[in-house]
Every structure is written in structure tokens, then in C-alpha cells.
Amino acid sequence: MISxxxxxxTMLRHLARGAWLLAAALAGCASGGITIDQELKYEGFxxxxxxxxxxxxxxxxxxxxxxxxxxVTILKVPVETxxxxxxxxxxxxxxxxLGLLAKFLGAVRSISKLEASGNAERDVTVRVKLGPGTRxxxxxxxxxxxxxxxxxSFHKDNEYYVVREAIxxxxxxxxxxxxxxxxxxxxxxxxxxxxxxxxxxxxxDERTELVQQFDKPHYVFYTVDKIVPAGLGSLGTGRPMLExxxxxxxxxxxx
Numbered sequence: 001m002i003s004x005x006x007x008x009x010t011m012l013r014h015l016a017r018g019a020w021l022l023a024a025a026l027a028g029c030a031s032g033g034i035t036i037d038q039e040l041k042y043e044g045f046x047x048x049x050x051x052x053x054x055x056x057x058x059x060x061x062x063x064x065x066x067x068x069x070x071x072v073t074i075l076k077v078p079v080e081t082x083x084x085x086x087x088x089x090x091x092x093x094x095x096x097x098l099g100l101l102a103k104f105l106g107a108v109r110s111i112s113k114l115e116a117s118g119n120a121e122r123d124v125t126v127r128v129k130l131g132p133g134t135r136x137x138x139x140x141x142x143x144x145x146x147x148x149x150x151x152x153s154f155h156k157d158n159e160y161y162v163v164r165e166a167i168x169x170x171x172x173x174x175x176x177x178x179x180x181x182x183x184x185x186x187x188x189x190x191x192x193x194x195x196x197x198x199x200x201x202x203x204x205d206e207r208t209e210l211v212q213q214f215d216k217p218h219y220v221f222y223t224v225d226k227i228v229p230a231g232l233g234s235l236g237t238g239r240p241m242l243e244x245x246x247x248x249x250x251x252x253x254x255x
Contacts, residue, residue, distance in 0.1 A: 041092065042221050045165075046247040050104055051172060051218035054255060057138045057163050058146075060227065065157040067251030075146040075162065077138055085133035085167050093177075098122045098190060101176075105212075106198030110189060119186040125178045131171030134217060138164050140242070147227055147240045160227040161248055168217035176208040224248055 048055065055061070057079045060072040099120030102110045114120040143162060154160065176194070179187060191207035194200075200210040226243040 042090075042167075045167065045221035045223055047221055048219055049250075049253070051169070051212070051214070051220055053216055053218055055163060055222070056166050056168075056219055057136050057222075058143070059163045060150075060160060061163075062155060062158040062160045063248060063250050064155070067249075069250035069253035071255065072152070072160065073150065075143065075150065077142040077146045079136050079138055082135040082137055085135050087130035087133055087169070090130045091127060093125055093127050095123050096126050098124060098186065098193070101126065101190075102193045105174075105193060105196070105200060105210075107193045107196035110192050110196055113192075114189055117185060117189065119183070119189055122182060122186050124176050124182070124190065127173075127175040127177055129173040130220065131169050131173075133167045133169040133220070135167050136165065143225070144242055147242065150240075152227070152229075152240065154229045159248070160229075161224045161245075162227055162242075163222050164225055165223045166219045167221040168219045170214050170217045172212040172220075173203075174210055174212070179208065 054071075058075040058077050060075060061069055062072055063069050096104075097120065099111060099114050101124065102108075102114060102120075111120070143164065147162070152160070176190060179190065182190065194202055194207045194210050197210050197212065199214055200212045203209045203211055224245060224247060226245045226248075228241040228243050230239050230241075
């Protein structure tokens with residue numbers, strides 16, 4: 001039987017470092033995948049495929065055997081606003097592909113052109129800076145009770161997760177550097193991506209820098225617990241169990 005730990009000592013804080021899984025900001029779905037050198041890291045958290053206003057704490061989702069992610073429900077539990085998360089010195093350089101950069105920024109119209117020209121797989125180095133963030137969290141006892149009272153219909157070969165904690169930001173600064181290796185047409189397409197970025201303002205004449213500004217803060221980082229069906233957990237109990245995991249990845253998602 002899982003013990004109900006105290007509120008102060010039970011937050012899921014030390015998950016593996018997150019990977020910014022760049023994904024398509026398309027209506028209804030997103031897809032993507034990255035390698036280790038494309039990671040954007042923040043200690044103790046995973047990172048969402050794209051900045052988002054959905055998938056906050058208490059959201060339950062499932063991932064099928066093919067890596068497709070589906071929303072399930074939102075648990076009715078208190079979500080606490082912990083306070084500010086200062087990212088004043090947060091800056092990291094990552095290597096992204098042009099196609100994934102376009103999808104991340106929501107420059108949807110440029111994606112087909114990138115793929116047709118063969119430039120979607122061109123590598124660029126991106127420097128990322130985050131504005132101030134706000135942290136939100138849930139508590140073990142609340143989530144456990146809600147999971148036990150929720151009539152889940154577990155799909156075969158699916159894994160279920162609940163978001164426990166998240167950090168949202170209002171601004172993201174992106175700078176594309178080291179573009180000298182790009183061909184002339186790839187540079188033109190990069191400039192088009194910057195021009196078409198959603199919620200973004202270009203900040204230099206070279207069209208290699210922009211700031212994404214959100215009216216409503218968007219979630220960037222998160223932690224999760226896995227929901228194990230009754231009888232399948234390590235303790236084999238007759239109720240669904242929460243299992244701490246190092247995060248989860250998916251290939252495509254439905255909102």
C-alpha cells in the first residue's frame with residue numbers, strides 16, 4: 001500500500017532533464033522528434049514539444065504503442081500557484097533543424113516549401129532565453145484520491161500519465177546564429193520562418209532573431225506521474241497507483 005506523504009515533501013522535483021521535442025504547431029496535432037544534441041534543459045523538469053496553454057497540472061493523457069498522445073481528462077484537484085520562477089540568467093544554445101524550427105514557431109506555411117527544397121533537415125544553432133515564469137503544482141494526496149475516484153477506461157497497450165507540476169512563461173527569445181553554412185535559398189527560407197513566427201516580433205534587420213510574446217503565459221516545463229491500473233503496479237494493489245517516472249515522450253499529439 002502506497003503511503004500518503006506530507007504535502008511539503010512530496011513534489012516530483014528531480015525528474016530527468018527535459019528534451020524540447022520540437023513539434024508541429026498545427027491545428028489538432030503536432031509531431032516531431034529530436035536527438036540528444038537538441039535538448040533544452042531545466043533541472044528537474046521535462047519540456048513540452050511547444051509552448052502551450054493546455055496540458056497544465058492535473059491533466060491526464062495517454063500514449064499508445066505507436067507514440068501517439070491523446071487527452072483523457074482533467075482531474076478535479078487544487079492547483080497551487082507556487083510563485084515566480086526567475087529565468088534572468090537562463091540561456092542555452094541548441095542545434096535544431098529548419099523544419100522543426102518552423103513547426104515550433106508556428107510558421108506552418110513554410111513547412112511544405114522547406115520539405116520540397118530539401119532544406120527541412122538543415123541544421124541551425126538557436127540560442128534560447130526565457131522570460132520570468134510562474135510555477136504551478138499539485139499534491140500527492142489530492143491526485144491519488146482523484147485517480148482512485150476516476151472511472152478510467154484503460155486502453156490496451158496505452159500508458160497513462162498525469163501532469164503534476166508546470167512552469168509557464170510570457171516571453172521566449174530566439175536567436176539563430178552561425179548561419180554561414182546555409183545555402184542561399186536556405187537562408188531565404190530561414191528569414192521567411194522568422195517573419196511568419198506566431199506570437200512573435202522580429203528584433204533585428206537580419207531576420208535571425210525574434211521574441212515570442214504571449215498574452216496568456218504558456219507552459220514550457222512540466223513533471224508527470226504514470227498512472228498504473230489496479231493490480232499492475234509493483235505492489236499489486238486493487239486501486240490505480242501513481243508511479244514516479246523520468247518523463248515521457250511522444251511522436252504525435254491530439255489536442
